[in-house]
Amino acid sequence: MPCMKCLNTRFTDLLGIDHPIMQEGLGPYKTVQLAAAVSNAGALGTVSIPGISEPPAAGAVKLRGYIEQACALTDRPFAVNVPVGTDKHGNVPAFSAAYVGAVVEAVRDAEIAKRLRVITTSAGAPAAARQMIAGSGLVHVHKVGGTRQAVRAAADGVDMIIASGYEAGGHTHARPVHTFVLGPSVTEAVACPVILAGGIRDGRGLAAALALGADAVALGTRFVASYDNPDWHAAYAERIMAASEGDDIVFQALYGPSRALPSGALAELADIEAGGSMDEEQLTAFKDKRLIAAQRDGDMDGGILPAGQISGAINDLVHVAEFVPGMVAEALAVLDRLGTLQKTV
Ligand SMILES: Cc1cc2nc3c(=O)[nH]c(=O)nc-3n(C[C@H](O)[C@H](O)[C@H](O)COP(=O)(O)O)c2cc1C
Structure with missing residues (x-):
């Protein structure tokens, strides 16, 4: 990395990486190349799970393959995300x-x-996952959407929380x-x-998160619209860039509410759920297939x-190697500028 002023936090210290920025799990889509690009840029990339409906043993083999592919593309630390939620x-x-199990192995x-x-x-x-992960040497990060869940996850012994x-x-x-x-x-709790x-x-956003007490930020949607995401069909990023503020909707996914851009598939899903024509397994297979159809085949x-809601504010594709340090430089400039707002009266 060329010499630059960086942001040092407990996140960068614990992982020994340059920047307090993470690309989060984007399953069930392939993010091997994106994760490697993010890690190579000095942030933390994440390899995502390959699917939600294939037999678990076959999925585990596929995930191991993704991990090995990522290892071939970067020497820097990276993460794997595994959703561990319950169905309805x-x-x-x-x-x-x-x-x-595949990650621990x-x-x-x-x-x-x-x-x-x-x-x-x-x-x-x-x-339950904590019991499998403890003692593996892996840093365990758990994602929550509420303060009580954060307190419980911390009590369960996870190393960091994504809020x-x-x-x-x-x-x-x-x-x-x-x-x-x-x-x-969450940072208080x-x-x-x-x-x-x-x-x-x-x-x-990074400067704001630090001001709110966070040690790092995690981004999903922004990284989808990137030149370094060749595993995804170009139409997906184009659809994000075409989205306007407020276009996104929330639908019922495997674990409950999920935010997406509207498509014919979501209308179809609503009809199927209202009609009760599919059992749980068929519904999961439907969702998995249609998720993959968007990412791999560009079926919009x-x-x-x-x-995310941020789709409405994303209008360009980024090169990760420039975007990550640029984000840090922008955060530092914001923090410097905010220092100049002080006055004595
Ligand atoms: C296409 C897509 C797929 C996602 N898949 C997962 C997933 O498999 N596991 C997970 O924990 N979160 C998943 N998320 C959520 C992201 O990890 C992250 O929390 C979110 O994108 C952050 O908000 P942002 O999109 O506003 O940056 C997904 C998000 C997107 C946009």
Whole structure:
């Protein structure tokens, strides 16, 4: 990295990386190349799970393949995200334990363990996964959408918390608490480092998150619209760039509410759910297929397109290698400028 002024926080210290910025899990979409680009830029990239409906053992093998691909593309620390939420019957899908198991197994390989340093769990409670992860050497980060969940996750022993506001893309929360409310509440309530997510797209968001007490920021939607995301069909990023403020809607996904851009598939899903013509397994397979159709095939009408409210403010594609340090430089400039607002009366 060329010599630059950086931001040092408990997040950068714990992971030994340059920047307090993370690209979060974007499953069930492939994010291997994006994760490597983000990690190579000095932030933390995340490899996402490959699917929610294939047999768990086959999914675990696929995830191991993704991890090995990421290791070939970066020497820097990266993360894997595994959602561990419950379905509407209160059951944790079998793929969660299989994916967590694949990650824990992968870091038994010393070469992988040098790079795969973090597991993020999300969409539910971390306790069961915690038992599998404790002692693996992995830094365990858990994502929450509320302060009580943050306190519980910290008590369960996770190392860091992602506090994700309601405006976030993808899985969001039954009780809508926004990033600006969540940041100060969660950072007051837990002692461990907190990563703030939801609606962040640039250095101003990073400076704001630090002001709210966070140690880092996590971005999802902003990183989708990137030149370094070749695993995704170009139409997905174009759709995000074409979105206007307020276009996004919330639909019922596997774990409850999820934020997406409107498409024919969501209207179809609403009809199917109202008609009760599919059982839980068929519904999950439908959602998985339509999610993949958007990302892999660029089917913007028949596909499901998770994206955050910030879509309405994203109008360009970024090069990750420039965007990440640029975001830090912008945050530093904001913090300097705010210092000049002081006056004595
Ligand atoms: C396309 C897409 C897929 C997502 N998939 C997952 C996922 O598999 N697991 C997860 O924990 N969060 C998932 N999320 C949420 C992101 O990890 C992150 O919390 C969110 O995008 C942050 O808000 P932002 O989009 O405003 O940056 C997804 C988000 C998007 C946009």
